[in-house]
Amino acid sequence: MQRTSFSDARCPIARSLERVGEWWSILILRDAFLGVTRFDDFQASLGIAPNMLTRRLRALTEAGLLERQRYNEKPPRYEYVLTPRGRDFRPVLLALMAWGNRQFAAEGPAMQMIDEVTGEVVQPVLVDAKTGVPIDRARHVMQAGPAADERIRARVKNYQEQRARERAASTPSSQ
Amino acid sequence: MQRTSFSDARCPIARSLERVGEWWSILILRDAFLGVTRFDDFQASLGIAPNMLTRRLRALTEAGLLERQRYNEKPPRYEYVLTPRGRDFRPVLLALMAWGNRQFAAEGPAMQMIDEVTGEVVQPVLVDAKTGVPIDRARHVMQAGPAADERIRARVKNYQEQRARERAASTPSSQ
Numbered sequence: 076m077q078r079t080s081f082s083d084a085r086c087p088i089a090r091s092l093e094r095v096g097e098w099w100s101i102l103i104l105r106d107a108f109l110g111v112t113r114f115d116d117f118q119a120s121l122g123i124a125p126n127m128l129t130r131r132l133r134a135l136t137e138a139g140l141l142e143r144q145r146y147n148e149k150p151p152r153y154e155y156v157l158t159p160r161g162r163d164f165r166p167v168l169l170a171l172m173a174w175g176n177r178q179f180a181a182e183g184p185a186m187q188m189i190d191e192v193t194g195e196v197v198q199p200v201l202v203d204a205k206t207g208v209p210i211d212r213a214r215h216v217m218q219a220g221p222a223a224d225e226r227i228r229a230r231v232k233n234y235q236e237q238r239a240r241e242r243a244a245s246t247p248s249s250q
Numbered sequence: 251m252q253r254t255s256f257s258d259a260r261c262p263i264a265r266s267l268e269r270v271g272e273w274w275s276i277l278i279l280r281d282a283f284l285g286v287t288r289f290d291d292f293q294a295s296l297g298i299a300p301n302m303l304t305r306r307l308r309a310l311t312e313a314g315l316l317e318r319q320r321y322n323e324k325p326p327r328y329e330y331v332l333t334p335r336g337r338d339f340r341p342v343l344l345a346l347m348a349w350g351n352r353q354f355a356a357e358g359p360a361m362q363m364i365d366e367v368t369g370e371v372v373q374p375v376l377v378d379a380k381t382g383v384p385i386d387r388a389r390h391v392m393q394a395g396p397a398a399d400e401r402i403r404a405r406v407k408n409y410q411e412q413r414a415r416e417r418a419a420s421t422p423s424s425q
Binding site: 171218 | 286
């Protein structure tokens with residue numbers, strides 16, 4: 076988990092990365108969403124060294140994203156199943172997939188999502204669940220939350236000041 | 251960029267991770283979205299070792315997410331500005347932030363997004379831009395795209411077979 080790398084313990088992005096901030100972990104979660112549960116199947120799909128896979132599965136289990144379940148008694152065999160917290164990671168993976176398809180797929184997408192009702196390729200975008208309005212830098216802004224520490228407060232203050240300057244610069248003067 | 255770790259070159263998630271699959275890179279992008287552009291400001295915000303910061307900024311620049319711009323002639327000084335490709339990464343960061351706030355913020359969110367029109371905290375969710383329907387595992391399914399290789403095709407086939415079995419198991423028998 077390499078916790079020591081972060082003094083940024085309050086930032087929700089830093090906290091999320093503490094749990095999954097590693098290529099292998101994110102690819103393991105990708106495969107878990109595609110229905111992979113067993114060690115050998117993860118290994119075959121990922122081409123990852125067994126000791127590394129053991130480590131990443133353990134970290135994801137400790138972080139509460141996967142749950143280890145016994146599927147065979149003799150000999151004991153376990154599979155790794157997404158927990159509710161793990162399933163809740165899905166929008167992050169879909170946002171990564173959409174970005175990869177937009178930015179790094181000159182030859183066309185290799186993996187995509189379709190709507191079974193319309194048969195069309197899905198174009199995932201973030202909206203505010205409360206209003207249905209697509210997230211837009213002009214309207215939706217970052218703010219320090221109730222649990223912010225000094226570091227986050229300073230970071231958000233800089234951002235808000237810069238934003239105010241940008242707005243002032245883009246507003247035509249009243250003359 | 252540690253390209254050699256991946257034989258999974260076609261998967262859009264693996265490709266995205268090749269560009270940003272490192273904690274520091276993602277936190278650098280977070281700060282860039284908050285308006286940070288200068289080396290010293292990144293360093294102060296992140297508490298990262300200078301040589302590591304230099305490496306990550308170079309990698310993000312080579313991957314086309316940041317652009318190096320000179321802001322002072324004598325002595326020459328550069329800043330790092332998000333490119334369109336870098337700005338397009340925003341939904342991934344917001345999805346990470348939302349997940350972190352839902353899952354790892356027992357004491358309340360430390361950073362959040364608000365809607366300036368309503369003054370309310372934003373709840374970011376993924377919808378299909380074409381239909382407006384929230385992305386839902388029951389309706390939206392993964393599919394191999396035109397550029398899929400054997401590896402992706404096999405992975406998606408397993409997923410679809412498992413999905414068909416789950417559906418069959420949950421459909422009441424016709425007797």
